Amino acid sequence: IETWRFCPRCSHAENLAEHTDAHSACPRCGDPLWANVDQRMRMARLRQVMANTHDRDSRIGDDSEDREPVFYTRQMLADFEPQAIEAAYRIASDSLPFGFEYIRKVAFREINFGEHGNSDQTSLIAGHEISRPGFRLCRSCGMVQESRNAEQQHAFSCRLRQQNEPDNIIDCLYLYREFSSEAVRILLPTAAIEGAERNLNSLVAALQLGLRKQFGGQVDHLRMTRYDEPIADSDNRRRYLLLYDSVPGGTGYLRELLRDHRALLGVLQKALDTLTTCPCNFTTDPAKDGCYQCLYAYRNSYDMAATSRDAAVALLSEIVAQADHFEPVSGLSTINVNPIIESELEARFIEAIRRCALNGLDVQIQQKVIAGKPGYFLRAGEHYYEIEPQLNIGSSQGVHFASCPDFVIRSSRVRDAFKPIAVFMDGYQFHQLKVTEDSAKRLALVQSGHYWQWSLTWADVNAYFAGPATQLRNPFLEGLHEAMQPLQNK
Structure with a gap:
C-alpha cells in the first residue's frame, strides 16, 4: 500500500x-x-x-438474462517536468491562440x-x-x-x-x-472550445484520420486524452489535447511529428484533404455530415452524433491557413490564452440561459442571424428578445464613450420595448491594465439613459453548471430593474 x-x-x-x-x-x-x-x-x-x-451463481438461468x-x-x-519540452511552436498572432509542443517524457x-x-x-x-x-x-x-x-x-x-x-x-x-512515454501537447483553438463536444470530438477524429494517412497502417498505439492546467492568479485553465504513445518509452512516431512544425501541419492537411474530397460531400442528403470513409471510423458509437465533418473542416482550415505564420517558443504555457478564455465564457453564458429552462422557466434560445451576423433569439414566456454579440456602441447611439459589449439583449417587439441590456463577460485578465477605461465605458452606457448594463464573471456563469437545477438562481426572476419587468414577470 x-x-x-x-x-x-x-x-x-x-x-x-x-x-x-x-x-x-x-x-x-x-x-x-x-x-x-x-x-x-x-x-x-x-x-x-x-x-x-460460485459455480451455482455462474450458471445460466431463466430468471434473468440481463447483466447489470x-x-x-x-x-x-x-x-x-518543464525541462522535458524539447520543441514548441505557436501561431504568431495573439488573436488566434494555437500551438503544439513535443514532450520527451510524460x-x-x-x-x-x-x-x-x-x-x-x-x-x-x-x-x-x-x-x-x-x-x-x-x-x-x-x-x-x-x-x-x-x-x-x-x-x-x-x-x-x-x-x-x-x-x-x-x-x-x-x-x-x-x-512513461512521449507526447505531443496541442493547445485547443478557440473554435474547439466554443463548440463544446461537437467540435472537440470532430477535431480528435480528424487528427486520428490524419495520423493514419501520414504513417499508413495501424497507429492504434497513438492515443489522445484531454488535459488542462491552471492559469496562475486565476480560476481559469488552459485546455489541451494530449496525443501520447501508449507504448512505454515511446516508439519515436511523435518525435518524428515534431521534427519541425510543418510535419504536424502536414497531418492536419492530409486530414483536411480527405474530408473535403470524401464522397459524403456530394450526396443528395443535406443532413449527411460525415461517413465511415472519413470521420466515423475513428469515433466510438456513443460519440458519433457529436462528430461533424463540417466542424472538422472549419477547425482544420483555420489552422492550416496559418501554416506560414508559426514561430518557435519555449512552451505553450507562455501563449496568451485570453481570447480563448473570453470566447469560452461567452459560449457558457448562452448555455447558462438554456439551463434556465431546467429551473422551471419557460425559456427557449436558438441561433439566428441578427444584423447580418450570428446571434440568438430568446423567448421567455410570451416575450421575445434578440441577443446580438459584439455590437459597437458610440456617439451615434447617444453614448459619449465608445464600447463593444460582448452581447446586447433587446426586445424584438415594439410593445414590449425596454432599454437594451449591454452584457460584458469578465474573464481572465479582466481589466488588469485598464480598470479605469472599462469602468468609464460601462458607466457611459448607463448615463446615456439608453442602456442597462450587466457585468458577469466566471463565478456568475459557472453557478449554472454546478449542482442540480433546483439550486440554480434564475436571472430572469431575481434582482432585475423595474424597467426590465417583462423579463422579470416570466
Whole structure:
C-alpha cells in the first residue's frame, strides 16, 4: 500500500515513499492546498486482477438474462517536468491562440477511484471535484468487498479467512497503473472550445484520420486524452489535447511529428484533404455530415452524433491557413490564452440561459442571424428578445464613450420595448491594465439613459453548471430593474 499526495489544481502527484512530504505548496503549480491532509490518499499499483464466482451463481438461468453494468470513476493524470519540452511552436498572432509542443517524457497515471456514484463525499484532484469512494478490500488477499455491511469475503487461501476483524479490511483504496512515454501537447483553438463536444470530438477524429494517412497502417498505439492546467492568479485553465504513445518509452512516431512544425501541419492537411474530397460531400442528403470513409471510423458509437465533418473542416482550415505564420517558443504555457478564455465564457453564458429552462422557466434560445451576423433569439414566456454579440456602441447611439459589449439583449417587439441590456463577460485578465477605461465605458452606457448594463464573471456563469437545477438562481426572476419587468414577470 502506497501513500500519495495529489495536487488539487494540477496533475502533479508524489509517492511519499519516494519523496519527502515537506512541501508547503505544490512543487509544480504552487497551490498551497497541496499540504492539506485531504490530499493524502492511499493507492495500490494494479499488477494482476482475478475474478471468480460460485459455480451455482455462474450458471445460466431463466430468471434473468440481463447483466447489470457497473461504472467506475477513472481519471488519467499526465505529469511532466518543464525541462522535458524539447520543441514548441505557436501561431504568431495573439488573436488566434494555437500551438503544439513535443514532450520527451510524460508520466501517465490512470487511477480507478471506485464505483461511480457510490459516495456523496467528493475530493479535488487536478481541478476536478468528483466522488471518489475507492475500494474496500482485504489487506492480505486483496479480495474486493461487495458491501460495507456484508460479511467479509476472502480468497480460499487467505490467512484472514476465518477472522472477521474490521482491521482486516482496507477502506477507500485507489488502484492505479503508471507508465512513461512521449507526447505531443496541442493547445485547443478557440473554435474547439466554443463548440463544446461537437467540435472537440470532430477535431480528435480528424487528427486520428490524419495520423493514419501520414504513417499508413495501424497507429492504434497513438492515443489522445484531454488535459488542462491552471492559469496562475486565476480560476481559469488552459485546455489541451494530449496525443501520447501508449507504448512505454515511446516508439519515436511523435518525435518524428515534431521534427519541425510543418510535419504536424502536414497531418492536419492530409486530414483536411480527405474530408473535403470524401464522397459524403456530394450526396443528395443535406443532413449527411460525415461517413465511415472519413470521420466515423475513428469515433466510438456513443460519440458519433457529436462528430461533424463540417466542424472538422472549419477547425482544420483555420489552422492550416496559418501554416506560414508559426514561430518557435519555449512552451505553450507562455501563449496568451485570453481570447480563448473570453470566447469560452461567452459560449457558457448562452448555455447558462438554456439551463434556465431546467429551473422551471419557460425559456427557449436558438441561433439566428441578427444584423447580418450570428446571434440568438430568446423567448421567455410570451416575450421575445434578440441577443446580438459584439455590437459597437458610440456617439451615434447617444453614448459619449465608445464600447463593444460582448452581447446586447433587446426586445424584438415594439410593445414590449425596454432599454437594451449591454452584457460584458469578465474573464481572465479582466481589466488588469485598464480598470479605469472599462469602468468609464460601462458607466457611459448607463448615463446615456439608453442602456442597462450587466457585468458577469466566471463565478456568475459557472453557478449554472454546478449542482442540480433546483439550486440554480434564475436571472430572469431575481434582482432585475423595474424597467426590465417583462423579463422579470416570466
